[in-house]
Amino acid sequence: MENKHPYSELGYKIFFKIKPFLKKILRIKVVGVENIPLEGGCIIAANHRSHFDPPVINIVSPRPVIFLAKKELFEVPVLGWFIKKAGTIPVRRDSRDTAVIKKSISLLKEGFVIGIFPEGSRARPGEFRKPQPGVGYLIEKAKVPVIPVLIEGTDKVLPVNSKFPKLFKYNIDVIVGKPIKFEGISSYEHIAEKVMHEIRKLKGERHG
Known part of the structure; x- marks a missing residue:
């Protein structure tokens, strides 16, 4: 039977089973998760400092x-296979990829959650980069709720140019x-x- 989802349903079922374990070993603390709608299309927009950011958000x-x-x-060997199974959408950074916008909007209308990093590439530790205008284009065309997310600490767990995460330390x-x-x-x-x-405003939020 054809998979109706853009990702591996079996893979995500297994992933969701082990999420509590991953959250514990990665020492993840989250505040405000109730702000993510439980149904309907929406965009999660987060700051970006590590390749660890996407799995952390999914956790x-x-x-x-x-x-x-x-x-x-x-x-990239292994990583490429995993992100394909996760339904990740490839983007060509050297041009405006209109096909990506169309696919993203189509998935949002079908009720899926799209994750984006407005900065486009990873920022230095503790810093924020200028957002890409294409992010605004997608948001304006999609007309769905946009949920801002601040992530801190992933750049210490998996810094730029590091091949292996530094677990149990940060x-x-x-x-x-x-x-x-x-x-x-306008x-x-x-x-x-x-x-x-x-996203930057969230830095001042107190953790419960």
């Missing part, structure tokens, strides 16, 4: 999150904000800036 999310990732990652904090509204915002650039502003 804390009550629903599978389909990420957009640079095409080059699909060529904590990973995830703060999920309330859905963002975009009434009165340009894609302003939408992207608004998203990053809301």
Whole structure:
């Protein structure tokens, strides 16, 4: 039977079974997970500092999150196989990939969750990069709730150029904000800036 989902259903069933174990060994603490809708299409927009960010978001999310990732990652042994099974959408960074936008919007209308990193690439530890205008374009066209997420600590667990994670040494904090509204915002650039502003604001939230 053809898989109706863009990801491996069996793979995600197994993944969801072991999520409590992964959350414990990775020392993940999450606040505000109730802000992620339990049904309907939505976009999770997070800051980006490590290749560990996508799995961490999927560990804390009550629903599978389909990420957009640079095409080059699909060529990496083992990692490429895993992200394909996870339904990850390849993106060509050297051009405006309209096919990716169309596919993302189609999945959102079908009720799936799309994960994006507005910065486009990983930022330095403790820093934020300028968001990409294409993020605003996707958000404006999709017209679904956008959930801002702040991730801290993944850049210590799996720093840039590291092949293996440093387990049991650092904590990973995830703060999920309330859905963002975009009434009165006139340009894609302003939408992207608004998203990053809301992500940065989460840094001041206290953990419970």
